Amino acid sequence: MAVQVGVTIDRSSPVPLYHQLAEQLREAIASGRLRPGDQLENEMALAGRLNLARPTVRQAIQELVDRGLVLRRRGVGTMVANPKVHRRAELTSLYDDLCRAGGRPSTSVLRHELVRDERVAAALDLSPDADLLLIVRLRYSGDRPLALMSNWLPPAYHGITREDLEGSGLYALLRTRGARPVVAAQSIGARPPSAPERRHLLLKAAEPVLTMTRTAFDSEGNAVEHGDHCYRAQDYSIEVLIDQR
Amino acid sequence: MAVQVGVTIDRSSPVPLYHQLAEQLREAIASGRLRPGDQLENEMALAGRLNLARPTVRQAIQELVDRGLVLRRRGVGTMVANPKVHRRAELTSLYDDLCRAGGRPSTSVLRHELVRDERVAAALDLSPDADLLLIVRLRYSGDRPLALMSNWLPPAYHGITREDLEGSGLYALLRTRGARPVVAAQSIGARPPSAPERRHLLLKAAEPVLTMTRTAFDSEGNAVEHGDHCYRAQDYSIEVLIDQR
């Protein structure tokens, strides 16, 4: 009944054992080796087979529960969840999104300069006179403009150049510089486009823009970026997955 | 240095000990007895004082970490996080939101009838010929129309009446009927209003609507509701808090 998954645990690795296990189970689900409705081995069996203690196995499975990948039912067991609830909101950039969707994104950097902005500094929890790197980009999908994006970065990331930005997404760049954004407050709205927005995004006055304002922090509460984006609403929608525990 | 919080543990209660502790710490933070930057007692001290094992205390604190209420730093301790990252996205209804914001929401129910809809049934993971209760409501804040909302409910909730809906929010009603929605996929977009939307929401053609489509499930993967809402964009924005672990 229960599906066995090939798992190898490397005890010499610095990666915690529970995370090694969670990662391999996650991969098994993503690749389809474990399919929705499949029953996982029970915790004791997994622990015995892998020579781990049950709390370690539990911690691994808890990671998957937290992500909504599996469901636990006391007295029954653990099974792979319905794929509808699989994907959770991720902190990714539009660039990554387009790449995954198979689009050919390109970027033109309209502005790249140091500024001071009290309002943004407050959002980032920095002192009001902090220097911020302002980046304004126009993002294309193929040859059609899709988004006009303004981002403000704290001093730690001022080394990012125009050339960097034309080649990859902002979040990928931030991550290569050690940023580990884990939490972001987003506000999403809509309005008629301003004149520059109409010009850049090739919009008529009656065609609205979808706006997204976001501030991202790492796990220690340090500011990572503040963004103010607007999208062509007819070509874009924002997907979020909300869960409450 | 560390702030002691009055905590009482009731071992005869059916509520898990770790949850009792987490709840009281959460309350201490919410009420301001613990303030951002304050250091919590360390895990061993808490465990000793409350006669709990350290893993139990850890599990309690983990709950707070998961909600972004506190930060843990090895070798340093656990401290209350910056309030900027406190609130997380919640599964609430517009009605609840307006109540909290002090508005005086009112609702008129435009439609309340059983329908079949293959597309919605698929989103809810029900059979295509399932009977669904379609509810269309116009929500006012004070005397101004704010949102036009369509919701489809699976058979378990067909007992909800027009009168119920005029008095409280949909999510409150669902919860009184035992629903425990915990996960929802939302898609947010914008577009010019349709003619009926313009009429109901008193919009001009150039004023866009913000659209939100949502499907909610409970922790066992059962469908709870599917909603298709549109809001006056000039009066409303959607806040989401995203975190990735």
Place this chain on the structure above:
DNA sequence: GTCAAGACTTTGTCCTGACATCATTGCGTA
């Protein structure tokens, strides 16, 4: 006075063991 090594504190990981609670299954009895 400055800097580095080491002691100390605190959280992170992992183990073993025990009992509680819930759901299901199957058997026995009415």
Place this chain on the structure above:
DNA sequence: TACGCAATGATGTCAGGACAAAGTCTTGAC
């Protein structure tokens, strides 16, 4: 046949201990 109860098997909770790793602080040498 139908119902109820007990056995079984799974996850949920909790204890207590051990060592690892990271950050901070003190101490001592130069």
